[in-house]
Amino acid sequence: MGIPNGPRTWAESKKKRIDTLAASAGRSGRGEGAGDGPGGPATGEAGALKGAEGVSLLAAAWRRLRRNAVFLIGAAIVLVFVALAIIAPWIAPHDPAGRILVDQIRPSNPIPQPQPGFPLGGDSSGRDLLSRLLVGARQTLFVGVMATLGGLSGGVLLGTLAGAFGGPIDSLIMRIVDVMLSIPALLMAFTIAAMFAKPTQWTVIMAIAIVQVPIFARLLRGSMLAQRRSDHVLAARALGVKQAPIVIRHMLPNSFGPVIVQATLVIAGAIIDAAALSFLGLGNPDDRSPEWGQMLGKAQEFFNTFPHLAMWPAACIIVVALGFTLMGESLREALDPKSQR
Amino acid sequence: MGRPQSVPRRTAQAAGEPMLRVEDLSIKFVRRGQEPTIAVDSISFDVQAGQTVGLVGESGCGKSVTALAIMGLLPPRGNRVEGEIHFDGTDLLSLSDKQMRDRRGQELAMVFQDPLSSLNPVVPLGVQVCEVLERHKGMRHGAARRRSAELLDKVGVPDPTRRLDEYPHQLSGGMRQRALIAMALACEPRLLIADEPTTALDVTIQAQILALLKELVTESGTALVMITHDLGVVAGLCDQVNVLYGGRIVERADRFELFARPRHPYTNGLLASIPRLNSPRGQRLKPVPGSVADNIPWQVGCAFSPRCGAASELCRAEAPHLERDEGGAGHEIRCHHPVGRPSESADDARSAQDE
Numbered sequence: 001m002g003i004p005n006g007p008r009t010w011a012e013s014k015k016k017r018i019d020t021l022a023a024s025a026g027r028s029g030r031g032e033g034a035g036d037g038p039g040g041p042a043t044g045e046a047g048a049l050k051g052a053e054g055v056s057l058l059a060a061a062w063r064r065l066r067r068n069a070v071f072l073i074g075a076a077i078v079l080v081f082v083a084l085a086i087i088a089p090w091i092a093p094h095d096p097a098g099r100i101l102v103d104q105i106r107p108s109n110p111i112p113q114p115q116p117g118f119p120l121g122g123d124s125s126g127r128d129l130l131s132r133l134l135v136g137a138r139q140t141l142f143v144g145v146m147a148t149l150g151g152l153s154g155g156v157l158l159g160t161l162a163g164a165f166g167g168p169i170d171s172l173i174m175r176i177v178d179v180m181l182s183i184p185a186l187l188m189a190f191t192i193a194a195m196f197a198k199p200t201q202w203t204v205i206m207a208i209a210i211v212q213v214p215i216f217a218r219l220l221r222g223s224m225l226a227q228r229r230s231d232h233v234l235a236a237r238a239l240g241v242k243q244a245p246i247v248i249r250h251m252l253p254n255s256f257g258p259v260i261v262q263a264t265l266v267i268a269g270a271i272i273d274a275a276a277l278s279f280l281g282l283g284n285p286d287d288r289s290p291e292w293g294q295m296l297g298k299a300q301e302f303f304n305t306f307p308h309l310a311m312w313p314a315a316c317i318i319v320v321a322l323g324f325t326l327m328g329e330s331l332r333e334a335l336d337p338k339s340q341r
Numbered sequence: 342m343g344r345p346q347s348v349p350r351r352t353a354q355a356a357g358e359p360m361l362r363v364e365d366l367s368i369k370f371v372r373r374g375q376e377p378t379i380a381v382d383s384i385s386f387d388v389q390a391g392q393t394v395g396l397v398g399e400s401g402c403g404k405s406v407t408a409l410a411i412m413g414l415l416p417p418r419g420n421r422v423e424g425e426i427h428f429d430g431t432d433l434l435s436l437s438d439k440q441m442r443d444r445r446g447q448e449l450a451m452v453f454q455d456p457l458s459s460l461n462p463v464v465p466l467g468v469q470v471c472e473v474l475e476r477h478k479g480m481r482h483g484a485a486r487r488r489s490a491e492l493l494d495k496v497g498v499p500d501p502t503r504r505l506d507e508y509p510h511q512l513s514g515g516m517r518q519r520a521l522i523a524m525a526l527a528c529e530p531r532l533l534i535a536d537e538p539t540t541a542l543d544v545t546i547q548a549q550i551l552a553l554l555k556e557l558v559t560e561s562g563t564a565l566v567m568i569t570h571d572l573g574v575v576a577g578l579c580d581q582v583n584v585l586y587g588g589r590i591v592e593r594a595d596r597f598e599l600f601a602r603p604r605h606p607y608t609n610g611l612l613a614s615i616p617r618l619n620s621p622r623g624q625r626l627k628p629v630p631g632s633v634a635d636n637i638p639w640q641v642g643c644a645f646s647p648r649c650g651a652a653s654e655l656c657r658a659e660a661p662h663l664e665r666d667e668g669g670a671g672h673e674i675r676c677h678h679p680v681g682r683p684s685e686s687a688d689d690a691r692s693a694q695d696e
Contacts, residue, residue: 231458238412238453239473239524240446249472253463 064334071334074326081320085137092131093117097288102126111306120312123295124302125287133312136290141320143205143291144271150209151270152263155216162217163224163255164247174221177214185211189273193282201284201291204277208270219262223255230254257335264328268321275317292317358430359387360564361411361532366424368406368415368588377421380406382588382639384424386581390531391562393555395579395596397569397611401633403588404568408534410434411566412451413441428532447477450525454537456517460509466520467505473527492523496553515546519553526557533558534566539574551578572611576600584608587636587644590663594672604666604679606649643677651678 065071084091094100101112101122112122120129162173180188192207193199227233228251236250275293277283283294292313299310368381381403388394396404409415410422413433426433428449433441453459461469470489474480480488486505493501496519509517518538525533535554539547555578558565567579575582575596582599584592584607592605603609610629631648638644639660646652655677666672666679 231453231455232461234414235451235453235459235521236461236469236472237414237442238445238451239527240442240444240476241472242442242476245472249464249468250461254461 061331061334065330068330068334070326071330074323074328074330077319077323078327081137081316081323082141084134085141088134088138092128092134094128094131096127096131096135096290098128099126100128111302111309120308123309124298129309129312132290132295133292133316136292136295136313137316137320139201139284139289139291140271140274140293140317143201143208143274144267144320147205147208147270147274148212148263148267150205151212151266152216152259154209154213155218156220156259158213158217159220159224159259160247160252162221163228164243164251166225166228170221173217177217180211180214181218186273186276189277190280190282193277199282199285204274204283207277207282208273211273212266212270215266216259216262220255220259223258224251227251227254258332261328261332261335264324264331268324268328271317271321271324275313358427360390360392360429361388361566362425362427363387363407363411364425364427366407366410366422366426368403368410368423369421370419371421372419379588379638380420381410384583384585384588384590386583386590386593388532388564388566388581390564391558392581393558393565393567393579395567395569395575395582396585397572397575397582398585399570399633402585404570404585405536408451408536408566408568411532411534412445412449413438414445414451443477446473446525446530447528448530449532449534450528450530451534451536452518452521452525452538455541456514456521457509457541459521460517462509465506465508466512470505470520470524470527473524477528488527489523492527493520496520496523496526496557497549498523514542515549518542518546518550522550522553522557526561526563529561530563532564532566534568536568537570540569540571547574554578572615584611587633587639589639589644589675590673591645591675592673593663594666595670598670598672602672604672604674605676606651606678606680607645609680610648643675651680653678 101118102125104112104122105124105126110124112118112126114121118128118130120133123129123132158173158177162170183191189207189211192210193203196203232254233246233250236246241250274283274291275296278291278293279297279300281297283297284291287294287298295313296310296317299306299313302309364385366381366384367379369377369379371377384403384407386394386396396407398404406415411426411428411433413436415422422434424434428444433444436444460466467486467489470492471480471482471485474485474488475482478485478488489505490501493504498504498516498519504512504516504520509520512520518541522538533554538554539550542550551574554565554567557563565578567574569575579596581595582593583590584599584605586607592599592603592608594602599608600612603612607629610627613627614629616626629648630650635647636644637647637657642658642660643649643652643656644660646656649656659677661675661677663673663675666674
């Protein structure tokens, strides 16, 4: 009775606690070895509730993930690109907007060849391709992440309303979602992006975010409905807990796992969609700040003669999308309740 | 709503009114285009303060639905509740959702079957216990936390202050159920409903939890409704026992009477099916034949008749009424052919079938 979880896990949990402690940033661990990994160093203050959940959820997932090769590969890819995106302005060998090689361009040879100092050569405007790829990572990742966050917020709001209230509100929201889902995603993104007279990166972000909203809304509503019928929500209601804390404290945090997984997967899709929009000229037209999809679009007229111009940004898009997808898939496995315990 | 709710709290009880009086409670599940399913059919029973009343029966006999109806936790759509549930002089069925919500956790509380799934997995235990105190007692966080630790200590959770920061999955099954009991009793409710509180626990923990419940009930004078399919639990805990079958009470007696002189063939079947340590090796268990699904509606005849060895044409044609048994004090049964002496009961039933 007195010993929780059994001593079998103690030694293991001690090791785990080192990780979780690191995650909880200086919060003092308890001396006794009875706690089992994930929730160990959580706080009890209501104010720190959000933080405590975070530690618990993330720590539990991390415990599983750090031995998962697929996740580590995905995470490594993503981290490399994020790091490159952050430090791009400092490591780019040349100004991505500077037409340094423009004097090499002539009608017989419109694309400057790779040469010392310009390992990938230049583009059709005489700008350094490598520098543009590096700096382009910034823009591309920013658009992907922001579009996903936008879609996530909208979807979480709608899904929460639908799942928490049920009945006519749920029906109304879900019919809207159904209509949005019945239009092919990319087509809808094009339509939304094309509605703006002057495309900027923000119109791209908005177009892709709106397309993601119904996916997140439907996903969250599904798990909210499951939560609504769950035992612990019934138990909380049996204790007289009011509707708002039931939704916010008891239903939402428990419904969030699939949404987090979906978000990582959606980032990959968002990057590809943003590239597609830019490729079709619905993205940011200002090519002084490069973006992979836009580079791809510019490269199409030279595709037969100089395929490398398209290969490089395409490869970057594929690899980054792959990285996010690998992360998302392994996260899905890690958060899957069936693989737990 | 129309019923006056101004009955002063304690006077009702002083006048000998039971803490909980369920009268003619019927619960029907209605679905569009289908005949309503009758889950509970005119059930009546009383629970006095400090008394433990058992609702016993197999899955689907309406025990849990009755509990949820008392708590006002049935889903808002898809069911029809009729009858009266008087709690301390107030008809709970006439209260609004908000009035019910204020009473839940405060005056009425419930402990559920599965202690793991009844706790929120992503919130530390302390937050969940404090939540009740903050909600009903208006306690500040610090005070609620101290009180939570006291409550956990009282229900026998070791090292309670540390447990407050732990997540449900870090606690053992018994400890989770103790924590849930602590939460249910946090505001000293006057009625506690325990819905199979020990089914998910192993036998030793089960005994501890039952002892704890008994102690708390005796100590505080809380009325306890114990829902179970386990006659062992009934024998150890309940003052009064109601045996349910197909949504109706088929036998009601105090616990000594019920075990000494079970009259209804169903109760007999349940008792006969309990494995005994002193029965000869290799002897087969005697189940109640058939399943709950093999029943006929009470409107037609006795719902238990398809599974009953003693059933006659009368049973299939006319439902018996819940009648006072002449022998025992307060013993009531709903049967045309009540069983005689308990020891031969099962054999009687069998031989009746052979004839």
